[in-house]
Amino acid sequence: MQAKIKELKTLFESHLQKAKTLAEVENLRVEFIGKKGHVTSLLGELRLVANEQKREMGKKINELKQFVEDALFVQKQFLEQETIVKVISSAKKIDITMPTGQVFGSIHAVTSVAKEVEDVFVSIGFIVEDGPEVVTEYENFEAVNVPKDHPARDMQDTFWLENGQVLKTHTSASQNRILKKYADNLAKGEDIRVIFPGRCFRNENVDASHENTFFQLEGMMVGKDISVANLIYFMKGMLEGVFKKDINVRLRPGFFPFVEPGFELDASCPFCEGKGCSVCKHSGWIELCPCGMIHPEVLKMGGIDTNNYRGFAFGLGLTRLVMLKYGLKEIRILNSGNLKFLKQTGTK
């Protein structure tokens, strides 16, 4: 029996050396310590051994079994490791310094002009706010002093949603929420300076100069002694910041229910410096930005004490400003996703 045990061990060792795959290792396991394996049947032969040797032989066979198990385990681990190394080293190598040929997008003209305007306002202490595109009827109309049946509702063709909300027809729809949010500033002796760019929607017939989806950039300043003089000062500063040259502004009367008095603000044409060109239709002026002193009703609905505070608001036509800046004759190009246009006007 002892000789057999030795023999089996030697046999196993020589087989193990030749086992170069996981499948071969598994075959070896079955062959030696499987149910009908050599070592297992040796255990069966124990009953033929003389009684006084049984214990020792049993121990030896079990030692052999353990030895086989351990050796197989080690060999299996070795082969698995080897496979991983092989896969990794045969994998296609990536040269991370190679040019990718990948095409990068660019910042849309509307976004980059909005950023320019925002930067100017931020530099003079304004906060940039965001607002939802779906708003309540109250926010879009009532809160900016456009009650039901008011003729001003006809000025804007509204997209109504089934739940009674609307796609905001103007950024003014955010005025109420923003006034409420910052009303506490005033008690602390600070003023309210906020701008809020946004996408607006109107149910319009689309042509070269009308879009159903366009951008505005609205602003409000509310404080103790705010007057039309502040309005003119800030608008002039903003336009000079965007066009990077001296700009004159002038106000003409204009009607909007949420401002009193309301104005149309014209800027001296930045392209011909007021001499007259095709952009300004040879008038030297371009109509750029409706604005005015915020109507007391609007302030009240925003939680502002109208005995002590006043404010101005403006609604810059951001899309129009972009068209002016890039000399675009066709508004629809802005939302078209036209790659040639995006490449020409986009910034990195």
Ligand code: DAH
């Ligand atoms: N909400 C107006 C519109 O879309 C634009 C506007 C006019 C905004 C005057 C203002 C303002 O803040 O003071 O037609």
